[in-house]
Amino acid sequence: MAKVSINLATGSLQQEDIIVGIDLGTTNSLVAFINPDKNAQVINDAGKGVLVPSVVHFGPTGEITVGNDAKAYLTTDPQNTIFSVKRLLGRSYKDIENYKDFFSYKVIDDNSESLVKIKVGDKFYTPIELSGLILKELKERAEHALKTPVNRAVITVPAYFNDSQRQATRDAGKLAGLDVLRIVNEPTAASLAYGIGLNPDETKTVAVYDLGGGTFDVSILQIQNGIFEVLSTNGNTFLGGDDFDRAIADYWIVQNKLDKNELQANNELTQQLRLKAEEAKKAFAHQSLFNEKIGDIWCTMDRTTFEQLIAPKVEETIDSCRNALKDAGLTVKDIDEVIMVGGSTRTALVKQKVGEFFGRPVHDDVNPDEVVALGAALQADILAGNRRDILLLDVTPLSLGIETMGGLMDVIIPRNSKVPTKAGRQYTTSVDGQVNMKVTVYQGERDLVKENRKLAEFDLKGIPAMPAGLPKVDINFMLNADGILKVQAIELRSGVKQEVEVKPTYGITDEQVEQMLMDSITHAKDDVSQRMAIEARTEGEQMVYTAQRFLEKNRDYLSIDEIAQTQQYVKALQDVLINGDKDTIHKKIEELNDYTRPFAERVMDMAISQAMKGKSIE
16 A cells, blocks of 8 residues: 555645645536646636536436536436535435425435435435535546546535534545545635735635525625634525526516416426526626527517516625624625625626625626635645645644444544634434433544544433433533543533543554544545445434334324334334345335325324313323
C-alpha cells in the first residue's frame, strides 16, 4: 500500500492530488478547482457543460445514469428518475409530507420520524446514496478533465442546513470516494468568490441572495478577521426558478384552454410545457417576446406579462430579505455588499427589486451558477495551506460521536471541525419504561463503532419510566481549544444529567490517525452498505415491537381477520430480519405499513372521539 502522509493542522490527507470545490445543488451541481494561475475555475468535462443536472435515472436492467443524460428521462420515465434529492437530505417523512406531491418518484411514507427513503422498482435508496451517485459523477468528470486523481473535496451546503443534513452530505461524499475536508456554507463560498473575507483586516456585513431552480434563501453574514459568522438566514425551500416556469406554463394552459385533468394524465405534455416555459424565461434575458409552438399549442408571451406573473414570487423573496435583516437586528443601511447567487438571479426583475430593496448595486459579475463552486475551490486552497495570509484555525483530526442501536457510530463533531466547538443531538428510548441509557463515546471515521476507538462510557440513570420515544435526551459534545472533550447527557423532561471529560487524541500517534483516515476511505462502500442493513434491521425490529403493542392494546377495536392478517405480516417481517438484505426488509416493512395504516387511522379517530367525550383509550 502506498504511503500517504497527513497534515495534522488540517486533518487532511496529503496526497499529491488536487482538492476540488463542489456545489451540490438542488437542480444542478458543479465542481471547481484552483488552476496553475492560482485562479478558481469551473470544470467543463469533454464539452458536456459546466452544470451537471442533479438527476439520477435507474434503467430497467439496473444501469444508472447521472446528469445530462438522466435529465431526458424526466419526461419519458419520471417514476424512475430522481431529482431535487438535496431537499430530502437529512429529512424525516414528517418534514416533507406537505410536499410529497412535488416528487414524481415514490418517497416512502411510514408516518414516522425516520429519515426518508426512495423506492425505485424493488430497491430502496436513501438520499445519501443518491447524492453519493451525483458526487461520484462530479469526481469522475473532474478526474477526466484534470487527468489526475481527485480524492479530496470541500462541499457547500445552505446556511440553514442542520447537523443531520450536514452529516448526510459528508456521508454522501464518503460514499463517492471523497475525503470531505470541510462542509462550507454556500453564502460563505459566494463571498470568498468575490474576494470578500480574503483580507483578514476587513470587517464587512454582507447579504447573499440565492435564488436557484427550486430553493431560495438569503443569508446575512458578518465577516471579521477572516471569520464568517451567519447572523441570520431566511427563505423558502420550495421557491425558485421552477415557480417562474410553472407560472408561464399555467398561463399558456389558460390561454390555450387546455384541460388540467387531461394534462395530469399526460405526463409527457406536462414536461414539454415546463421545458418550453424554462426556454421562454431564459429568452427574456435578451428579448421581449417569445412565440413558439408545441404541436398545435401556441406558447406566446411578452416580457411584461412574464414580469407581472412572477412579481408575487419575487416579492416573497424581498419579504424574506426583510425578515433576515430583522432577525439579525440590522437595517439595509448596515449592509456593505449584496451578492447574487443562483441561475434565477439572471432575471432582470429579480436584480432590479433586490437592488431597490438594499438601495445599492448588487454583485452579479461572477456567473451566478458558478459563484458557489468557485468559492468552495478557494476554501479548498486555503485548507491546502496555499494561502498563507489567511488564518486557519485548529481543527479536530478525527470525528467524535456516540454508539447508537445496532453498533453504529453517530457522529456529533465531524473531523475538521474548528476548535473550540460544541455540538449536540437529541435521542430517545427504544423500549417502554426504559430508565437508564448507556452513552458510549467513540473517535474515528468508520460507520461501525467496533472499527473506531472507544474513549469513554457512562450511564444516564433515573430517566422517568415513559413509553418508548417519549423521553428526550440531549447529548452535547464540547471540545475546547486544549482538545479536552466534555460529553453531557441530559433528559429534558426530568432534568436528570450526567457528564464526563476525556482527551480524544491522548495516546494516539500521527500514523494511527493516518491509518484510520485511509481505512475509512478504503472501506467507505462496505461501511455504508453495512450501516444501511443494520438501520433497516433496527427499523424492522421497532416496527415489529410497535405492531405487537398496537395489537395488544387495541384488540377490541379490530376484526379477527385484521388481527390475523397483521400477525402474518409481522411474522413475514420477523422472518427476514435475521438474514434479509436492506431492500427485502424495507419491502416487508412497507407491506406491514400499507396493510395496517387504514385501521390504525380508524382506531386513532375512535381514540380522539372517545377522548372528546372524556373517556380514555390506549
